[in-house]
Amino acid sequence: MAEPKWDDLRVFLAVARTESLSRAGKTLRLDPATVGRRVARLESALEAVLFMKSPQGYALTQAGARLVARAEAIETAMFNAQEDVLGGAETMTGQIRVGAPDGCANYLLPQVCASICADNPGLEVQIVALPRVFNLSKREADMAITVSPPTAGRLTSQKLADYHLHLMASRDYLAAAPALSKLEDLKDHTIIGYISDLIFDTELDYLSEIGGPRTKFASNSVSVQLNWARVGSGLVIGHDFALPFAPELTRVLSDQFSLKRSFYLVRHADDRNISRLGLFAKELGKRVRQEVVRLEGRT
Incomplete structure (x- = not known):
């Protein structure tokens, strides 16, 4: 059994992580054919099959799974050696x-x-x-x-x-919308929020904190939600740290509702x-x- 080369182990890790020759090639800036040859060379050196090709991509075999931990340990050592050469422990490169x-x-x-x-x-x-x-x-x-x-x-x-969130709306929206002096008034307003089935963490389910009102405008992107509010589409629960980037918006009912995340x-x-x-x-x-x-x- 021949000694595996670090370059081939690096390619192996990229394929293991992306489960694809083409995606690994993009990460490494190599063409997929070269990635495939490197994997084949490593398998030949180790006399073991490391991947099984399936409709979903390249899946690790048992031998491949065992090799991942050893290859990652070598990767860590290589990173640290590179840092030492480039300037020592206090340098970020x-x-x-x-x-x-x-x-x-x-x-x-x-x-x-x-x-x-x-x-x-x-x-x-x-x-x-x-x-x-x-x-x-x-x-x-x-x-x-x-x-x-x-x-x-x-x-x-x-x-x-920690960061904080409040109800926000544009001044133009508030000037034209029904009165808003208490949380119960939200039923008369247009609400902007997340697409409910795309909320990937319960910490982002802000609207449940105010009874889960139905949204007229919804996006899985905070930036899209905020921009809807900026153009006067409705009320949004937004990050306080984003307000300086959205001068059209102002906080509303801040004495009655706030969140900390x-x-x-x-x-x-x-x-x-x-x-x-x-x-x-x-x-x-x-x-x-x-x-x-x-x-x-x-x-």
Whole structure:
């Protein structure tokens, strides 16, 4: 049995995580044929079949599943060796991908990540804004921001920050709409909210807190909801930290209704020894907390 090459193990991990030669190729910037040859070369070196092709994609065999943990350990060692060569433990370099719900991704992460990169010129940050839970085991992201801590899997989490939400509407809408002085008046108003069957976390079910009124306008995107409110379509439960980006909106009934939620930073347990990810997580946590306080203070 020949000694496997790191380049082939790197390709193996990409296929294991994406379950596809083409998706792995996009991640690695290789064509699918090259990815397939690398996998075949690794299987030949190890004298084992690592994947079974199915209609759903490339599924790990038992041998492939056993190899994943060993390959990830080598990956961690390679990351740390690269960091040592490029500048030591206090340097953040290379690419880091962060997954986040789109409210956080749109209104907090751009300026926070820009400030971190300004202090670390060798760092590249990708923000993946998706209204769903990220699969860190498949390396969809290096870390993810969530609205609930994980309850399963080899994951670690730390609380980033508390944030607040209130009912909001544009001044134009309020000028033309029926009177609104108490929560019971909401029955006479147009409500904007989430598509109920696409709410991926109960912490996002804001409207249930006010009796679950029927929505006339609904989206799985916080930004779409907020923009509907900005053009005068109705009332929305919005993030206080987003208000400075939507000057058309004002909070309503804030003395009668408010919500507090939290952001958590979730990482794969196997990444705890990758120093640049640890440094980035520390800076991200500190600066997200500062930015939430700053933006909420402007509301």
